[in-house]
Amino acid sequence: xxxxxxxxxxxxxxxxxxxxxxxxxxxxxxxxxxxxxxxxxxxxxxxxxxxxxxxxxxxxxxxxxxxxxxxxxxxxxxxxxxxxxxxxxxxxxxxxxxxxxxxxxxxxxxxxxxxxxxxxxxxxxxxxxxxxxxxxxxxxxxxxxxxxxxxxxxxxxxxxxxxxxxxxxxxxxxxxxxxxxxxxxxxxxxxxxxxxxxxxxxxxxxxxxxxxxxxxxxxxxxxxxxxxxxxxxxxxxxxxxxxxxxxxxxxxxxxxxxxxxxxxxxxxxxxxxxxxxxxxxxxxxxxxxxxxxxxxxxxxxxxxxxxxxxxxxxxxxxxxxxxxxxxxxxxxxxxxxxxxxxxxxxxxxxxxxxxxxxxxxxxxxxxxxxxxxxxxxxxxxxxxxxxxxxxxxxxxxxxxxxxxxxxxxxxxxxxxxxxxxxxxxxxxxxxxxxxxxxxxxxxxxxxxxxxxxxxxxxxxxxxxxxxxxxxxxxxxxxxxxxxxxxxxxxxxxxxxxxxxxxxxxxxxxxxxxxxxxxxxxxxxxxxxxxxxxxxxxxxxxxxxxxxxxxxxxxxxxxxxxxxx
Amino acid sequence: xxxxxxxxxxxxxxxxxxxxxxxxxxxxxxxxxxxxxxxxxxxxxxxxxxxxxxxxxxxxxxxxxxxxxxxxxxxxxxxxxxxxxxxxxxxxxxxxxxxxxxxxxxxxxxxxxxxxxxxxxxxxxxxxxxxxxxxxxxxxxxxxxxxxxxxxxxxxxxxxxxxxxxxxxxxxxxxxxxxxxxxxxxxxxxxxxxxxxxxxxxxxxxxxxxxxxxxxxxxxxxxxxxxxxxxxxxxxxxxxxxxxxxxxxxxxxxxxxxxxxxxxxxxxxxxxxxxxxxxxxxxxxxxxxxxxxxxxxxxxxx
Numbered sequence: 001x002x003x004x005x006x007x008x009x010x011x012x013x014x015x016x017x018x019x020x021x022x023x024x025x026x027x028x029x030x031x032x033x034x035x036x037x038x039x040x041x042x043x044x045x046x047x048x049x050x051x052x053x054x055x056x057x058x059x060x061x062x063x064x065x066x067x068x069x070x071x072x073x074x075x076x077x078x079x080x081x082x083x084x085x086x087x088x089x090x091x092x093x094x095x096x097x098x099x100x101x102x103x104x105x106x107x108x109x110x111x112x113x114x115x116x117x118x119x120x121x122x123x124x125x126x127x128x129x130x131x132x133x134x135x136x137x138x139x140x141x142x143x144x145x146x147x148x149x150x151x152x153x154x155x156x157x158x159x160x161x162x163x164x165x166x167x168x169x170x171x172x173x174x175x176x177x178x179x180x181x182x183x184x185x186x187x188x189x190x191x192x193x194x195x196x197x198x199x200x201x202x203x204x205x206x207x208x209x210x211x212x213x214x215x216x217x218x219x220x221x222x223x224x225x226x227x228x229x230x231x232x233x234x235x236x237x238x239x240x241x242x243x244x245x246x247x248x249x250x251x252x253x254x255x256x257x258x259x260x261x262x263x264x265x266x267x268x269x270x271x272x273x274x275x276x277x278x279x280x281x282x283x284x285x286x287x288x289x290x291x292x293x294x295x296x297x298x299x300x301x302x303x304x305x306x307x308x309x310x311x312x313x314x315x316x317x318x319x320x321x322x323x324x325x326x327x328x329x330x331x332x333x334x335x336x337x338x339x340x341x342x343x344x345x346x347x348x349x350x351x352x353x354x355x356x357x358x359x360x361x362x363x364x365x366x367x368x369x370x371x372x373x374x375x376x377x378x379x380x381x382x383x384x385x386x387x388x389x390x391x392x393x394x395x396x397x398x399x400x401x402x403x404x405x406x407x408x409x410x411x412x413x414x415x416x417x418x419x420x421x422x423x424x425x426x427x428x429x430x431x432x433x434x435x436x437x438x439x440x441x442x443x444x445x446x447x448x449x450x451x452x453x454x455x456x457x458x459x460x461x462x463x464x465x466x467x468x469x470x471x472x473x474x475x476x477x478x479x480x481x482x483x484x485x486x487x488x489x490x491x492x493x494x495x496x497x498x499x500x501x502x503x504x505x506x507x508x509x510x511x512x513x514x515x516x517x518x519x520x521x522x523x524x525x526x527x528x529x530x531x532x533x534x535x536x537x538x539x540x541x542x543x544x545x546x547x548x549x550x551x552x553x554x555x556x557x558x559x560x561x562x563x564x
Numbered sequence: 565x566x567x568x569x570x571x572x573x574x575x576x577x578x579x580x581x582x583x584x585x586x587x588x589x590x591x592x593x594x595x596x597x598x599x600x601x602x603x604x605x606x607x608x609x610x611x612x613x614x615x616x617x618x619x620x621x622x623x624x625x626x627x628x629x630x631x632x633x634x635x636x637x638x639x640x641x642x643x644x645x646x647x648x649x650x651x652x653x654x655x656x657x658x659x660x661x662x663x664x665x666x667x668x669x670x671x672x673x674x675x676x677x678x679x680x681x682x683x684x685x686x687x688x689x690x691x692x693x694x695x696x697x698x699x700x701x702x703x704x705x706x707x708x709x710x711x712x713x714x715x716x717x718x719x720x721x722x723x724x725x726x727x728x729x730x731x732x733x734x735x736x737x738x739x740x741x742x743x744x745x746x747x748x749x750x751x752x753x754x755x756x757x758x759x760x761x762x763x764x765x766x767x768x769x770x771x772x773x774x775x776x777x778x779x780x781x782x783x784x785x786x787x788x789x790x791x792x793x794x795x796x797x798x799x800x801x802x803x804x805x806x807x808x809x810x811x812x813x814x815x816x817x818x819x820x821x822x823x824x825x826x827x828x829x830x831x832x833x834x835x836x837x838x839x840x841x842x843x844x845x846x847x848x849x850x851x852x853x854x855x856x857x858x859x860x861x862x863x864x865x866x
Contacts, residue, residue: 260765261685264677268737275734279708366601372849374794377838381607384630440861523710536707544702
């Protein structure tokens with residue numbers, strides 16, 4: 001590991017790509033070798049799914065594979081339509097053209113949205129089918145292996161029969177006792193295993209059974225013939241058990257044991273694929289089209305990186321000019337929100353946990369009320385309290401600070417007023433979270449650190465500055481990062497308080513709009529889907545970069561090494 | 565050496581001026597806490613006060629709008645009566661209860677399953693899944709909202725509570741980190757000894773691990789149950805606002821004051837609705853806060 005780190009950067013990048021290439025090529029190689037080395041049944045399985053299983057008696061399992069193949073082929077060929085848009089192979093063609101028929105008053109035109117959606121759906125479905133297909137070849141290969149093992153065992157079995165014949169003569173003369181017979185049979189078994197270099201797992205069980213059989217015979221004082229039969233029965237029984245193919249019942253049972261992870265993961269993954277992966281892929285695709293308000297209800301088409309380019313050089317419509325201002329405010333918001341929450345949260349935690357403060361639980365409960373209550377209630381309450389007829393304005397008027405009601409939020413005359421107000425209200429929502437998280441950490445600070453500091457004559461402030469604070473920073477860095485990312489995508493506060501306002505004249509994004517609230521408006525209200533999709537991708541790139549840079553350095557992550 | 569210094573410190577603590585300083589510090593802290601508590605509780609109290617506000621306007625109707633005086637001049641249950649007679653609130657409440665309960669069961673099941681598998685079972689694509697979940701989890705949630713809407717529409721599932729339950733539960737397989745952290749701490753020897761005794765993986769999970777996991781089950785279920793009460797973005801897109809019978813409380817109440825046909829005189833009715841919604845949620849949350857705090861704290865240092 002250390003030596004690898006010293007190698008030049010490009011060398012490491014090269015090695016990384018080589019590894020990547022190898023790990024991609026590996027399954028293909030195995031797939032090919034499986035065909036080459038497989039039995040004729042396995043080879044047919046490459047064409048007719050489930051054949052390898054059905055032909056050797058594993059009807060249930062094979063039938064499942066076969067039915068999946070039939071269903072997939074039927075879907076591909078018949079192309080059933082939903083809302084006049086076909087699935088199947090036509091969906092593949094449609095995702096390329098995104099529709100050609102404009103339609104008129106009498107006929108239905110093509111629906112580009114559904115064509116794109118179904119295309120993505122078919123691609124995902126095809127990948128799932130390929131996975132099942134590969135599983136089918138693997139299943140047949142596994143059956144091959146068991147059958148092959150069985151053949152070896154049968155050779156071995158006939159060999160053992162011969163051996164028992166030889167020994168039974170000796171048994172009949174009673175010139176040998178039980179131990180000697182056993183020793184003879186076992187040494188011959190070992191010799192056969194040595195020659196075959198197979199079945200070592202067979203040996204122990206076999207010897208054990210032989211021993212039991214002989215002991216039983218000795219007790220019952222059986223004749224030589226009975227002894228011979230008994231020993232052969234052991235050999236046959238062992239052979240039969242070892243070559244038995246798992247029945248469908250066993251396969252189902254393994255879902256509760258060896259394959260338990262499949263039982264647990266498949267339902268969850270299915271939901272993720274339908275409700276997260278499919279929509280996300282769809283939206284990524286939309287970023288490369290001209291699906292905007294003007295193309296709502298008519299056909300849209302692939303435009304490559306055009307939307308990205310428009311947003312970056314601000315050359316397009318008014319919308320694309322808003323990207324950098326909104327991004328800038330999002331970053332300022334995330335930065336200020338994270339740090340103000342963080343420091344005030346720590347302050348509040350220290351205050352509540354201070355020595356001598358009574359009823360700590362009660363104080364804590366007061367502050368977590370904003371977590372316990374739905375935000376649509378708390379934030380809408382604040383919005384109305386701050387409205388120009390609300391109690392705060394009245395208070396300011398009574399105090400003589402202002403003469404008539406002032407707008408603080410969405411209708412404020414200056415964007416700065418609204419921005420400062422949302423940042424302050426964000427404290428009200430966010431500080432309790434930090435308070436909870438740092439409370440636990442504060443109680444875990446090693447006490448001896450303080451003792452040592454007291455001995456050195458440090459005062460309270462010095463102790464806070466050089467012990468408490470660095471410790472908290474050290475332990476909470478992961479939290480700091482995740483809350484920064486969380487603030488970039490914090491939706492409720494802006495949407496419920498200001499709705500993004502005050503509005504920019506003639507523009508689509510308001511002065512407090514973050515990337516996410518803007519993105520919501522662009523999709524739900526303005527139907528500028530392609531711009532929204534590009535903004536989503538940008539948001540993803542920003543949050544992913546921050547997260548990955550941090551996590552690749554953090555210890556917890558490297559131990560798990562889930563990303564290398 | 566150390567003993568001497570402790571004596572010095574003790575003496576310092578005993579001096580009157582030090583004691584006085586400490587008392588002043590405490591009083592100051594209490595004052596600060598009281599001020600902060602007022603700031604934190606005031607908006608909540610204000611909502612409750614407005615729910616009981618029954619002042620009349622010039623026409624003799626309930627005033628309904630935001631007014632500047634803090635304390636209502638006339639109180640009563642009229643707003644609650646309006647809420648139950650003129651809006652579909654009781655229906656919204658039942659809808660939300662249904663969605664929340666079903667989502668809670670499904671989400672908890674998915675979250676704990678994935679977390680346990682990721683933490684304790686070994687299989688070939690475990691790391692692949694961790695990577696996949698992490699990357700997918702970084703996409704903003706409502707990036708997909710429009711596409712989800714079209715998927716549901718293609719299958720005729722929009723405006724249905726069932727679809728909302730499915731969408732709520734669908735994210736569970738990605739948000740397993742806190743629960744995984746919990747299972748990571750469960751000793752492996754527990755699993756191994758059960759294996760030696762011949763237990764299947766399913767038996768280990770259901771009969772050994774789950775009974776030990778009360779804190780994380782409660783934490784996961786609490787979040788999964790309160791989530792649908794609080795969420796109004798996904799609910800609003802999926803349920804729409806046209807069919808008033810099929811809304812959840814969040815969508816219904818938001819639409820009541822900020823919807824397209826919002827009436828200006830419904831603010832106090834809205835507050836009455838909020839008060840009723842808050843009671844079960846806050847009670848549940850506060851009685852389970854121990855588990856919530858455990859989960860949050862574990863999540864922060866992970």
